[in-house]
Amino acid sequence: MKKNLFAFLLIFSFSFALQAQEQVRMTLEEALSLSLENNVNVKNAQLETMISKATIKETTASGLPQINGAFDLNYNPAIPVVFLPNEPPFGDPSIPSDVIPARFGVSFTSSLSANVRQMIFDGSFFVGLRAAKTYKQLTDYDLEKTETDVIESVKKAYFGVLVNQERIRLAQSNLSRVDTLLNETRALNEAGFAEKIDVSRIQVQRNNTFTQLERSRAALEISMQVLKLQIGLPMEYDLDLEENLEEFNSLEEVSALLEDPGNERIEVKQLNTNIELVGLDIKNNQSQYMPSIDFVGNIQRAGAGNELNSVFNSQNWFGSSLLGVSMTIPIFDGFLKSAKIQKNRIQIQQLENQRNYIRESIRSEVFSAKTNLKNDLSLLQVQEENLELAREVFDMARIKYTEGVGSNLEVVEADAALIEAEINYLSALYDGLVSKVDLEKALGILKTSIEN
Structure with missing residues (x-):
């Protein structure tokens, strides 16, 4: 502390001297x-x-714990088609094809999540x-x-x-x-x-x-x-x-x-x-x-709707969570x-x-x-x-x-x-x-x- 104080006073005195005159x-x-x-x-x-x-x-x-958050909002202009066999008991005789096209999904989806990872060993x-x-x-x-x-x-x-x-x-x-x-x-x-x-x-x-x-x-x-x-x-x-x-x-x-x-x-x-x-x-x-061992945790809420204004309705949102341990073993x-x-x-x-x-x-x-x-x-x-x-x-x-x-x-x-x-x-x-x-x-x- 004394050394730092001496250095400060020394620099201050020199700074004043430099401003006051050209000779030091x-x-x-x-x-x-x-x-x-x-x-x-x-x-x-x-x-x-x-x-x-x-x-x-x-x-x-x-x-230390590593915590990350994520938010997603997605729009599907064309919902993907899933093909099902056109056979009884779910078949449709009115469709001449041997498969039935089915769309699973909605136009708008959103999710809000938080992830945590803590090193154990x-x-x-x-x-x-x-x-x-x-x-x-x-x-x-x-x-x-x-x-x-x-x-x-x-x-x-x-x-x-x-x-x-x-x-x-x-x-x-x-x-x-x-x-x-x-x-x-x-x-x-x-x-x-x-x-x-x-x-x-x-x-x-x-x-x-x-x-x-x-x-x-x-x-x-x-x-x-x-x-x-x-x-x-x-x-x-x-x-x-x-x-x-x-x-x-x-x-x-x-x-x-x-x-x-x-x-x-x-x-x-x-x-x-x-x-x-x-x-x-x-x-x-x-x-x-x-091996290395980590604790992992995740909590998420996701919602969906065919219209944008319906995506954030509370009745369209559902929660999920996950707790676990992850181990990586070098082989x-x-x-x-x-x-x-x-x-x-x-x-x-x-x-x-x-x-x-x-x-x-x-x-x-x-x-x-x-x-x-x-x-x-x-x-x-x-x-x-x-x-x-x-x-x-x-x-x-x-x-x-x-x-x-x-x-x-x-x-x-x-x-x-x-x-x-x-x-x-x-x-x-x-x-x-x-x-x-x-x-x-x-x-x-x-x-x-x-x-x-």
Whole structure:
């Protein structure tokens, strides 16, 4: 109930924000909650669970009384003729033929009836009811699988936006730094203390930095559109993320994740349910060897007359009723049910083989995800150290150049190394966050991690 209330308030607040202004601010948690409400795949999976609920009602209805009514009004333009032998004692000597034509019936007939049928015993009904409930469980697992996939996509898209925003921030800082250096070098060149090649060298570096900034801006626009698509936000609105990359770089959380044994993966639950469904199909085919028993009842009133206005006279109407039990006994079907059962057993073997393969694949996936995360953490530490060293080298090269004991080439090379170190650091940080998401999914705790 609390979760539904939170989702309602979240959607209401976003709807108001969209009407009031074009910019929407949100955290990762809010983005995930909104995506679970608006994502098209999640909506379709939710609709599938509603279909499964209706299927249970549909199956249950077949075991309840089936009552139908009928009304007939018939007109016979030509009443059928029945031929009788023209023989004594009912013969008519005045008729030369050896048969006498006789009309039995009236011009107008009508009837009003009600029929009821109630299943007493049918083995396939109870198996079908259980199968419908199992199918409902399967659709619940499908919904959970879809939500997990959406959470994975939203998290990675969210981190991608943050990385591109940080790249833009660093590129702008680098561009400002290079512009300052370029202006200083131009002034030195005009004063005769620097060569023209020094200015050209820094101009090339400035152009490369500007190009990197424009690429980062384009990448940000693309990643922002991908994120808005995932969370169901209209493309024409601006999205402002309230968090930064450093807030998700918790070593304690990563250490706990590496020690987490994980949960049973939803893919295994889906296969278990599919195996159960095929097993129920076997029981359904086996139950069809047994007879089915139904109670039947009928009540009817019928009337007739030679004129239409006399058909509905009460004295021309008569009632009848019927109560009985109907039993259908299967005798021989050409081994159809036997073939179906054999096919079901082979399907179970296929699903069991697939389940064993999935379990081994999951173990391999968990191992790979943990290895990748550990490796990415190590690389992140190395890149963080490289970034600090690159900053120190640039500062030293800049000081030496300003004091006249260093060359312009050293400053340009140090600046390029600093930019490369920044890019490598951001890439390592993003890879670490993605590896963390991959490990959460491999452990089967990606969805529960946001519910807690």
